[in-house]
Amino acid sequence: MTITPAQRISIMRTWQRVCKDRGWKSSDRDLRLQTFGELIGRAIASTDDVGRIDECTKLMKGLTAMLGVSLQAAREADDTSINQGRVLRHQIAGELIPCLELYIQDVPSYITTIIEDKSRWWKLDRPARSMTILDLSAAPIFRTVNGEAREFPSPLKQLQFTLAARLNSLRKAAGHSIHDMKIKASVPCGCSACVSARNLAEVPQPF
Numbered sequence: 001m002t003i004t005p006a007q008r009i010s011i012m013r014t015w016q017r018v019c020k021d022r023g024w025k026s027s028d029r030d031l032r033l034q035t036f037g038e039l040i041g042r043a044i045a046s047t048d049d050v051g052r053i054d055e056c057t058k059l060m061k062g063l064t065a066m067l068g069v070s071l072q073a074a075r076e077a078d079d080t081s082i083n084q085g086r087v088l089r090h091q092i093a094g095e096l097i098p099c100l101e102l103y104i105q106d107v108p109s110y111i112t113t114i115i116e117d118k119s120r121w122w123k124l125d126r127p128a129r130s131m132t133i134l135d136l137s138a139a140p141i142f143r144t145v146n147g148e149a150r151e152f153p154s155p156l157k158q159l160q161f162t163l164a165a166r167l168n169s170l171r172k173a174a175g176h177s178i179h180d181m182k183i184k185a186s187v188p189c190g191c192s193a194c195v196s197a198r199n200l201a202e203v204p205q206p207f
């Protein structure tokens with residue numbers, strides 16, 4: 001089953017609204033194919049390549065989500081990455097940020113600077129206020145490299161990599177072991193001494 005002319009028109013109308021919304025040129029063919037490809041998860045050479053009905057549905061949901069008209073559409077488009085996003089944000093907020101605070105004065109600004117330096121795409125998309133980890137998607141990025149669609153880590157995952165690497169350098173420069181850092185930051189430590197201490201504490205003690 002292929003998509004109908006009416007569906008095709010509806011896709012193009014929604015695309016024009018997205019472009020208007022974001023100040024993009026709707027006549028920019030490369031941008032359109034790139035965006036459509038990212039939304040359906042494979043590279044396309046022309047809009048006519050979006051032939052399958054499931055891809056058409058995915059594309060419409062993605063475009064609607066970009067418009068932000070329907071929260072439900074945004075949720076569904078993001079469905080598979082919601083859980084991963086939660087885990088990553090939890091790790092960044094609960095573990096990386098408390099540790100970074102040992103070495104950096106203003107961690108929120110530090111993170112905002114990293115996010116905003118990262119890519120043109122995010123800059124185009126960025127809200128008027130400063131960006132935070134809540135603005136980053138956990139959905140993988142699809143880009144066409146030498147005619148092939150390739151999957152890249154999500155913006156949130158990339159931020160996690162960057163923060164972990166920076167934290168590691170800061171920790172070493174301060175002469176702290178991982179254990180020192182985690183204890184100072186009051187986050188759970190996974191070193192063998194701490195793990196055995198925790199296991200011991202869980203053994204019921206006689207009164």
Ligand SMILES: [Zn+2]
Binds near residue numbers: 179190192193195
């Ligand atoms: Zn430890």
